[in-house]
Amino acid sequence: MASDILIRRRRELVSDDxxxxxxxxxxxxxxxxxxxxxxxxxSIKDFELPTPANTTNSxxxxxxxxxRNIVRSIETYKI
Numbered sequence: 001m002a003s004d005i006l007i008r009r010r011r012e013l014v015s016d017d018x019x020x021x022x023x024x025x026x027x028x029x030x031x032x033x034x035x036x037x038x039x040x041x042x043s044i045k046d047f048e049l050p051t052p053a054n055t056t057n058s059x060x061x062x063x064x065x066x067x068r069n070i071v072r073s074i075e076t077y078k079i
């Protein structure tokens with residue numbers, strides 16, 4: 001899951017220099033938590049798995065929207 005996020009970020013930012021960081025790990029944990037909640041009705045915390053460290057779900061959503069907008073702007077004005 002984290003590798004998918006890393007690949008997506010590299011594609012969005014058009015750069016292979018993007019490496020794993022806390023934000024990617026946090027996003028993967030949020031995605032995992034959503035799946036676990038759908039399947040079990042419990043949080044990953046209930047299974048003693050790590051929880052995201054520094055961000056909230058809304059922070060990630062805002063960040064993803066912002067990055068998508070930047071990528072779209074870059075693609076629009078590409079020569």
